[in-house]
Amino acid sequence: MENLAICQSCGMPLDSEEAKGTEKDGQKSNEYCKYCYENGEFIHPKMNLEDMRSNVQKQMKKLEHHEYAIQKAINILPGLNRWKKS
Template sequence: MEHHMEHNGPFCQSCGMPVAEKDLLGTDREGIKTEEYCKYCYEDGEFKQPDITLQGMIDLCAGYLVQQGMDEAEAKGMLAQTLPLLKRWREESVS
């Protein structure tokens, strides 16, 4: 399946967005940049949407990708394959 994540990391481990640019990086409790998460997901050591589910994150990210011109079904299909591999969701999906 064709996908659009051709950048060479790092990726946000919550939403999968490439965070190659430093000003996109989230911050930990001390305000220090972390390469694990983007600033939209993680700031000051806390997730900005602490209660969001994996499906919720797929829907949220798909909205952004559709705004960038991606087909909605294609975006959701890609996210459903890639987001569960990220650190935030790997840990949550173990039941």
């Protein structure tokens, strides 16, 4: 199985260049998605882990993901780089 890169803020797969956020120099980020990171900064810098859990749950429900997948996604959040420090 291929080791898939995921956003280190929300856990979204970074499976295409289009999904990746951008650094200050315009380069694509290999660490964060376009929904979390733009121009070298977090789009919502004051967001905390609980806010992200709520946001991921809401977005995945909107996309009609199975509850098991939603819980799995929420459970990985604390281990992602953005949240390890907090």
